[in-house]
Amino acid sequence: MEVFINLIARAFFMSTPLVLGAVGEVIAERTGMMVTAVEGIFLIGAWGGFLGAYLSGNMLIGFLTAMACGMAVALIYGVTTVYMYQHQIVMGTAIAILVTGFCSFFYRIIFGTPTTPLTVTPLSDIAIPVLSDIPVIGRILFEQNLVTYLTWILVPIVFYVLFRTSLGLTLRSCGENPAAADAAGINVQRVRFLAVLLAGVLGGIAGAYYSLCNVGMYNAQIIGGRGWIAFGICFLGNWNPVGSLIFGIVFGISEAVGTYVRALGLSSVPSELFSMLPYVLVIVLTVCRKNLHVPDKLGVNYVKEE
Amino acid sequence: MSRNEKKIKGDGFASMLFWTAAAIVLGLFCSFIFLPLIGVNPLDALGIMITQVFSNAYSMGNILVKTTPLILTGLAFAFTYKANLYNIGAQGQFYAGCICAAAVSLGLQNRVPGALVLLLAFAASIVGGGFVGALIGFLKARFNANEFLVSMMSTYVITYFMQLLLRTVLQEEKGEYLQTDYLDNSVWLPRIIGGTSVSLGIVIAVAAAVLVWVVLYKTSVGYRVRVTGMNQDAARMAGISPKRQYVLAFAVSGAIAGLAGFVEVNGMQHMLLTNFDTDIGSYGIGIAILANANPIGIIFSALLFGILQVGGTALGHYSNAPASVIDLMQGWVMVFVLVSFFVRRQLGVRRMKHQKTVSGEAA
Structure with missing residues (x-):
């Protein structure tokens, strides 16, 4: 039982950055923009978060740096795709290469080649009084870190804004029928860009979660495809923040199980099989899932008549 | 999408060359501008890159060695791109080809004649990569699974699978590292230029590029693939089954990426190890886009990436600059080349408007 509770608590812990990234992706994809730079955004978030937190000794500054870095990469992506009509998938790949080079290059410039890995103390958990005393659930849900709590608050807010407010309608109309939105006086390009x-x-925070909450250090392999998993979660969650939360937890479980099995060190079960579990899961779920609410103009750049 | 852009024509080959060159220069500028931070003069860096790369036959040969697999992964992306599909998983198909080539070579070397082993490894890598590709195409055709996601994820699955094999059945006899034994001399692709490590691989890669060009533009198979890419409905009306084209395009794309595995394992590395050429798939995408998915153009853009890689490595040897400067250069160059597409498009639009007003005044 103890093991099980730990495992599930760990699953929720690991789901946070995936949910955060996926919710950001949902917002963008509802306006018609696939943010294929997501892997690069996660990586620079992890890098920027570590940099800020290590140099200032302050977690908040770390996360703010990560947000700024994530936004900077999104800025390059947004300018080139929204305003320069470049292909979204292609641009995402270019940015992934650029960010990989950038992070390694500047890590080296700033820190040189340290003999022992540089670390920060990971963000601590906050046990919510009273609630955390509830058996089982208390340990799982109410002994998490601040970022996780904020993510859980963010999901219903984004859901409400997207589907119950006129702002949400504006956002979604840019993804469903940009020409009509344009005719209605909405600045489609600006909405998509923002x-x-x-x-x-959000992707920047998600990336920083890996360096600041999970391991407390940075290396070039820290993201290892998790940005793409967040991207996949957005698809699987049917472009809905609540769906993203559900699938985020599913992937959190698969990651937690993988970590657990690797820690057990069973020789009979190859650990690689568990490492590949999340990725296999994306493929299987993509195949099974019927995509019902794919935004009509997803991935299609809106070119205004000239 | 990019299809819209192609309607606006009017800039020729010279303009394309000019703007691409400008983009490359700008990309290098943006990468070198940070070098003073580690005490390297950017001009010295450029000097080192040029002199070291073109100083001797060996490093010039290295450019071709680096170029070889890049041509193939570039072609792999281009082939699906022509069908308006996105094969982001060339890395995984490349690994599938690597595994097949290494397994066949290690299993058969010294038992059957080397040339025969090479032929079999060649075929196995194509089958291995092609199988993975066809599977992705099948999932797309049969279940309408998003090929972009599936191909992306397949890379990670195959990477772990390869790691598993390298830890178990394929591992070297010493059992120390996650790598295979060295391949026997007899199953190496023959070197074709003395004093360099350029193997027959470059010939295979260039031949593949020419073949892909012929297939795409001169045969009905390629025509069907391209029509499907341009307009699915029109293709269906014309009796072309788009679903069959999905599987076909992905199978061919995977096979080409798998072939890259063969030329790398048998032609260059002569063994298989973990973290082998980890970015070759994404470089391929960049290379294909640089050449606008033209198979012949891909040879030249792969050559550019080859020069950047060898130049960047030389820079690392002769100065303080870290190896990551290579990715920085390649990333900036790709971004600026994409921006140059936009600039050319805007120039084309302006030219068209100008023509309109001129002809309007005449009337």
Whole structure:
């Protein structure tokens, strides 16, 4: 039982950055923009978060740096795709290469080649009084870190804004029928651009979660495809923040199980099989899932008549 | 999408060359501007890159060695791109090809004649990569699974699978590292230029580029693939089954990426190890885009990436600059080349408007 509770608590812990990234992706994709730079945004978030927190000794500054870095990458992505009509998938790949080089290059410039890995103390958990005393659930839900709590608050807010307010309608109309939105006086390009920036900020926090909450250090392999998993969660969650939360937890579980099995060191079960579990899961779920609410103009750049 | 852009024509080959060159220069500028931070003069850096790269036959040969697999992964992306599909998983198909080539070579070397082993490894890598590709195409055709996501994820699955094999059945006899034994001399692709490590691989890669060009533009198979990419409905009306084209395009794309595995394992590395050429798939995407998915153009853009890689490595050897400067250069160059597409498009639009007003006044 103890093991099980730990495992589930760990699953929720690991789901946070995936949910954050996926919610950002949902907002952007609802306006018609696939943020394929998400892997790069996660990586620079992890890098920027570590940099800020290590140099200042302050977690908040770390996360703010990560947000700024994520937004900067989203800015490059947004300008080139929204305003320069470049292909979204292609641009995402270019940015992934650029960010990989950038992070390694500047890590080296700032820190040189340290003999022992540089670390920060990971963000501590906050046990919510009273609630955390509830058996089982208390340990799982109410002994998490601040970022996780904020993410849980963010999900219903984004859901409400997207589907119950006129702002949400504006956002979604840009993804469903940009020409009509344009005719209705909405500045489609600006809406899309701002949505991409917001996804960049959320992705930056998500990336920093790996360096600041999970391991307390940075290396070039820290993200290892998790940005793409967040991207996949957005698809699987049917472009809905609540769906993203559910699938985020599913992937949190698969990551937690993988970590657990690797820690057990069973020789009979190859650990690689568990490492590949989340990725296999994306493929299987993509195949099974019928995409019902794919925004009509997803991935199609809106070119205004000239 | 990018299809819209192609309607606006009017800038020729010279303009394309000019703007691409400008983008490359700007990309290098943006990467070198940070070098003073680690005490390297950017001009010296450029000097080192040029003199070291073109100083001797060996490093010039290295450019071709680096170029070889890049041509193939570039072609792999281009082939699906022509069908308006996105094969982001060339890295995984490359690994599938690597595994097949290494397994066949290690299993058969010294038992059957080397040339025969090479032929079999060649075929196995194509089958291995092609199988993975076809599977992705099948999932797309049968279940309408998003090929972009599936191909992306397949890379990670195959990477772990390869790691598993390298830890178990394929591991070297010493059992120390996650790598295979060295391949026997007899199953190496023959070197074709003395004093360099350039193997027959470059010939295979260039031949593949020419073949892909012929297939895409001169045969009905390629025509069907391209029509499907341009307009699915039109293709269906014309009796072309788009679903069959999905599987076909992905299978061919995977096979080409798998072939890259063969030329790398048998032609360059002569063994297989973990974290082997980890970015070759994404470089391929960049290379294909640089060449606007033209198979012949891909040869030249792969050459550019080859020069940047060898130049960047030389820079690391002769100065303080870290190896990550290579990715920085490649990333900036890709971003600026994409921006140059936009600039050319805007120039085309302006030219068209100008023509309109001129002809309007005449009337």
